Each structure stands twice: as C-alpha cells, then as structure tokens.
Amino acid sequence: MDKKLRFDFPTTQKIINKIGLIDSFKGKWLAIEKEENRYLRELRKIATIQSIGSSTRIEGATLTNEEVETLLANIKINKLETRDEQEVFGYYDVLEIILENYSGIDLNESNIFNLHNQLLKYSGKDQTHKGDYKQLSNKVVATYPGGEQRIMFNTSEPYLVKKEMDDLIIWANDNLQSNEIHPLIIIGAFVYEFLSIHPFQDGNGRLSRLLTTLLLMKNDYPFIQYVSFENQIEKEKQRYYQVLMDAQKHRYSENEIIDKWMIFFLESLEILIQKLEEKYSRYKSKGPYLNERQRIVMAFIRKNEPVKTSDVAEFMKQESIHTIKKDMLYLHREGVIEKIGDGKATIYLVKGA
Secondary structure (H helix, E strand, O other): OHHHHOOOHHHHHHHHHHHHHHHHHHHHHHHHHHOOOOOHHHHHHHHHHHHHHHHHHHOOOOOOHHHHHHHHHHOOHHHOOOHHHHHHHHHHHHHHHHHHHHHHOOOOHHHHHHHHHHHOOOOHHHOOOOOOOOOOOOEEEEEOOOOOEEEEEEOOOHHHHHHHHHHHHHHHHHHHHHOOOOHHHHHHHHHHHHHHHOOOOOOHHHHHHHHHHHHHHHOOOHHHHHOOHHHHHHHOHHHHHHHHHHHHOOOOOOOOOOHHHHHHHHHHHHHHHHHHHHHHHHHHHOOOOOOHHHHHHHHHHHHHOOEOHHHHHHHOOOOOHHHHHHHHHHHHHOOOEEEEOOHHHOEEEEOOO
C-alpha cells in the first residue's frame, strides 16, 4: 500500500493543507458535541436519510430521500418486496449499528463479514453469498439515470481476495496504531483498495461507504454522522468513478498511485464541513430546539404565567418531577423563560412576553 502513496510535492502540499483544515474543524466540532447541543439529533436524522438514499441510488436504486423517509417510518420488515426497499433497510440497519457501536467495532475480517451480512439481510437474491468473500469474478459497474450501466474497471480475482483483504486490514490497523501516517490518508487509501479488491459478490460500494463512516468515527471525526458523505459522492458520481479508474488502470504496477483519489476524498470532506457549518448556523438562527414535551410546558407557562415548577408538575402529572425540573432548567438556560426569586418561591415568566 505504501507505494500507492508516493505523491509528488504539489500533491503532498495540497493534502497537508486539506488535512489541516479538516482537523481544525474537527476540534471545533468536538467542543460543540460536548455541549450536548440540541440540534444534533435533527442533523443526524437528516444526514441518515440522505446517506441511505444516496448510497442506494449510486448502486441503481430509484427511491427519493422523501420516499426513503416514508419507508423507514412506516414499513414492516416482512413487507420489503422490492429490491430498493430491501437495500434501504439493510443500509439503515448497518448505519445505525455503526453510529451506535463504532467504538466496539474493530477493523477485522469477522466484523466486515458481519456488516456485509446485515447489509444484505433483507435481499432474497443475496442470501447464498452474504457475509462471505466472492466466489465469482465481478466488475465495478456504474449505473446511470435511466438504468444505463457502464463497466468502470475489473477487480481482484476471487482467489486473491482473502490475501489482499488480510494485507489491507493489517496495513490499516498497523498504521493507525503507529501514528506514522495521518489517519485520513489511511482511511482514504483503505477505501480505494477495498473498492479495487471488491471482495464481495454484491454490496461492495455500499459497504465501502459504511466502512468510511466507521473508520472516520473510530478516529475522532464524529461530525461525519451529521452530514452525508454518500450524498456528496452521488453529486460527484462521474468524478468519483474517474479518479478511481485513473489509479486502478495501473493495478499491480509501479504506476498505481492514488493521488487523484486522495485529493477527491479530502475535498469531499472539506465540502461536507462547509455544508455542516451552514446547516448548523441555520438551525441556530431558528432559536432553541424544543421537544414536544417542552413545547407543551412553554404553552402552559405562556397561558398561566407567572408559574412555579409545582404548577407545571401538577399540569403534567404523567411526567416525573425530575423531568419537569430538567425541562425548566433547560428552558431557562436557553433564555426562553425568565426566573424570578429563589427556592420554593421561584416563579417563571416567558422572557420578553
């Protein structure tokens, strides 16, 4: 793998600059996350839907983001009749597994098999080969609107897959542990090599994007869960395939250098950062995020002010006093209600009313 990272000086400088910008944002975002920011849940929900929609459309599915959202909200597992629906739910399951458990998912063959097995869990035609390396040769095929397919490049032969994947996993883990190569370069190289090997009969593109999320999360780039990497790939689909082809056409030769791919990978992250900053600013400008319960509390205060915490608790008997106190503290901290007095005599008013 190291030979594929022999970048010329201008490319190296570009990569250093891009990594610097990404890492600078990473520090800022980690501080935002520590505040348990109220907007993060909504941002993650939007990104999840975009990621599922885009990643399955890249592979030829036709569902829009709106259709994906409706499907996730309403469908029952035993009614996944179309391939699009099966792919959406498989991708959703694996993405949720990664986002909720990434710290405990090591990069190894067993976990990659398990993720692939879950990805194709609902696909009837893939039951015989899910969760195991391919037995037949395959190609990277791009699917375009209207159903047109083009062969992009050939992939590793089945008899080579086991060794090449073992070598790739060892290389990635050793270098992530040694800190001699920046993790973003390792992740970018891993994804390129995974796509070139194409180790499974089907689902390789989708799994490559899920593994990208896993590796970014594991290496302290949690902002990736709040913006869709897959959506960016979909928008740059032609360039995505082109930069892969530019390196892959020299497969197994000294000229297989992934400079264009690495620039593309890092530029995609830069664009995602810009989008996330814009989204976050828009959400902040809307004012405090209130859940349904907190909106009910606000309506009660507005109608009955001044009120005490005990008044709110009496009105919302189904909630514990602990929950009500937390909501009142949150509303005060967010500046939407005003606190007057101390102790049991404390009353609350809607601020600016």
